[in-house]
Amino acid sequence: MRFSSVVPLALAAAPAVVSAAGTLGFALGDKKADGSCKYTADYEADFDTLAGLTKVVRGYSASDCNTAQQILPAAKNKGFQVLLGVWPDTDASFAADKAALQAYVPQYEDQVYAITVGSESMYRGTFTGAQLLEKINDIKGAFPNVLVGTADSWNKYADGTGDALVTGGVDLLLINAFAYWQGQDINNASATFFDDVSQAFGHIQSLSGSTDKPKLAVGETGWVTSGGTYGSAVPSAQNAQTFYKQGICGILDWGVDVYYFEAFDEPWKPVSKGDNGEVEDETAWGAYTVNRVPKFDLSC
Ligand SMILES: *[C@@H]1O[C@H](CO)[C@@H](O)[C@H](O)[C@H]1NC(C)=O
Numbered sequence: 001m002r003f004s005s006v007v008p009l010a011l012a013a014a015p016a017v018v019s020a021a022g023t024l025g026f027a028l029g030d031k032k033a034d035g036s037c038k039y040t041a042d043y044e045a046d047f048d049t050l051a052g053l054t055k056v057v058r059g060y061s062a063s064d065c066n067t068a069q070q071i072l073p074a075a076k077n078k079g080f081q082v083l084l085g086v087w088p089d090t091d092a093s094f095a096a097d098k099a100a101l102q103a104y105v106p107q108y109e110d111q112v113y114a115i116t117v118g119s120e121s122m123y124r125g126t127f128t129g130a131q132l133l134e135k136i137n138d139i140k141g142a143f144p145n146v147l148v149g150t151a152d153s154w155n156k157y158a159d160g161t162g163d164a165l166v167t168g169g170v171d172l173l174l175i176n177a178f179a180y181w182q183g184q185d186i187n188n189a190s191a192t193f194f195d196d197v198s199q200a201f202g203h204i205q206s207l208s209g210s211t212d213k214p215k216l217a218v219g220e221t222g223w224v225t226s227g228g229t230y231g232s233a234v235p236s237a238q239n240a241q242t243f244y245k246q247g248i249c250g251i252l253d254w255g256v257d258v259y260y261f262e263a264f265d266e267p268w269k270p271v272s273k274g275d276n277g278e279v280e281d282e283t284a285w286g287a288y289t290v291n292r293v294p295k296f297d298l299s300c
Pocket of ligand 1 (some may be wrong): 184190191192195
């Protein structure tokens with residue numbers, strides 16, 4: 001495992017302080033098994049299922065499927081908090097998500113943990129760091145009392161693409177890191193994950209000169225339980241459990257917040273292609289089946 005700059009001190013110090021354990025959250029889709037939109041009652045059932053493990057979930061678009069409108073009352077009823085998303089890639093999606101936030105966040109401020117603007121938009125090359133900063137600052141201006149940030153791939157922070165976000169004073173940066181998509185054998189997957197996160201955190205913290213500003217967390221990580229192999233990465237419930245026990249439980253022990261990707265399988269999702277051109281099935285990343293049955297042991 002490679003460490004750099006500020007990060008080893010922060011991470012090495014964490015395990016000694018029990019209360020500093022990280023917080024576990026889950027990425028949560030906004031659609032049911034058939035691809036139709038979830039309603040408040042569906043989110044309430046999701047929250048009942050997740051309640052033993054977490055009190056926080058993250059979504060991707062506040063307006064898609066009327067997520068903000070439907071999820072916030074469920075969060076209030078079940079004592080959860082939500083990271084709401086803005087999809088900034090087009091002016092239309094940005095405006096629709098901002099309008100949904102303006103309509104529902106003020107009534108439910110206690111349920112809103114944070115707002116993320118963009119998901120891997122630097123990784124896809126949609127925005128530079130400076131362009132994304134403008135979008136984030138637009139939302140921050142509308143919600144000055146809410147944590148606002150973004151989520152992107154670890155390497156886009158480590159290679160400096162996201163530097164403008166750090167120097168621009170963004171509140172929250174989420175780091176996505178999938179050893180699976182790096183084609184890693186399960187036996188090297190957690191080491192790869194820790195290394196990815198350490199490189200991203202290290203670069204950001206050495207630039208900011210701080211371990212708590214911006215606030216950092218792992219925004220997405222996980223392991224798929226069925227489908228094709230990707231390089232040396234093999235999908236199975238056994239491997240997902242191994243990654244969970246070593247990678248997720250391990251980084252929580254380090255005091256790092258982490259959002260597992262994802263809570264429930266999404267069988268409606270179309271087949272897609274990975275960066276290496278291999279066909280990939282993205283329907284089976286859930287810790288639970290779409291019927292809310294756990295696929296492996298989720299205890300730490
Ligand atoms: C195992 O992970 C480390 C990162 O911790 C990486 O440097 C190394 O290349 C990986 N090994 C293989 C065989 O990919």
